[in-house]
Amino acid sequence: MRMAIEYGNTDKERAILIGIAETSLAKAKAADSLDELARLASTAGARVVAQRIQVRPKINAAFYVGRGLVDELKAQLAAGDANCVIFDDPLTPAQQRNLERELEGKVIDRSILILDIFARQARTAAARLQVELAQLEYTLPRLTGAWVHFSKQYGGIGAKGPGETQLEIDRRQVRDRIAHLKRKLEKLDIQRHTQRKRRQRLFKVALVGYTNAGKSTLFNLLTKSDVSTADKLFTTLDSTTRVMSAGYPCQIVFSDTVGFIKKLPHQLVESFKSTLEEVHEADLLLHVADCADTNLVEHIEQTRSVLSEIDADSIPYIMVYNKIDANPGFVPPFENGSSSLALSAAEKIGIEPLRAEIILRASAPAGHFTA
Ligand SMILES: Nc1nc2c(ncn2[C@@H]2O[C@H](COP(=O)(O)OP(=O)(O)OP(=O)(O)O)[C@@H](O)[C@H]2O)c(=O)[nH]1
């Protein structure tokens, strides 16, 4: 049974987006981040009615933003200009509660939004279990007396033990469900592990990178596959793996993987760890980046930081600067000890040099290339 997370349903929401910049100088960066949040919001089905950045060196412990802005937002919500407020940073459980009470409206943060998008895009059993697990891990510390819908769903005769409060029952039910999901995922993990073992001796290449960089488009080209691609965030959640021999001198395993993003909720990274095993076990990573994106450098850094979170930062990699058609003057920066190529997966420009580089790496004796 899937658990309905009420806050995650952002259908027909009219949202005000709020970001914080530490100084006036940091405002441009916060604005970029807020634009990305706007894309996330619309991917989740919300309509963005306003974007606001507050400059403040310190976050307000109770409300995240200052009291003045809280009052302004309250007035806007009361006037019907919007019906929800989305914050660009993770709110603490207390901040979320306080804001909800003050604003008398829905309060969402970047983590909830990303979790919601993952829940919408999850197609396979494993992805669904992983997303639900992440949602529950996120929810657990936020369970307060206000979460009555959990008890409505899962309560009933026999649910209430002697002396337990409703809140304790809610928490216990969520914990039980978490344990159940973990067991199911472990079983799936064993199956995956067996499949992976079979491929152990083959050369394994995994495509990684920021969401929407063009990983699946490139994967399809390299493997003649038909994985979904779209100008949306997080189109791919499940790893797809293909063993290729046609066009390559030996069998090569290619994996397309879930994209990364700034401030990825750590619960998601944690629960997607088994999906990301494909990355962890690869012999070579193709780090795909969108060279036409103004935040290219930041996206590369974010991807590298998630790679280190999953202990995949010492795997040799090729930097693939995609979408060169949209930025024809782009020259790949020099990479120390690693190769970098510019290409266009959509326009099929510069694919052969990449294929040649992959073949070279696959044919080289193990350990010849280092990251
Ligand atoms: N201009 C241009 N667009 C491209 C290129 N490659 C991919 N795209 C577009 O970029 C968008 C994202 O492509 P995907 O292949 O779905 O990207 P992804 O990295 O798999 O994204 P997620 O799975 O959502 O993380 C799609 O609209 C593609 O058509 C390219 O070389 N040039």
Ligand SMILES: [Mg+2]
């Ligand atoms: Mg994809």
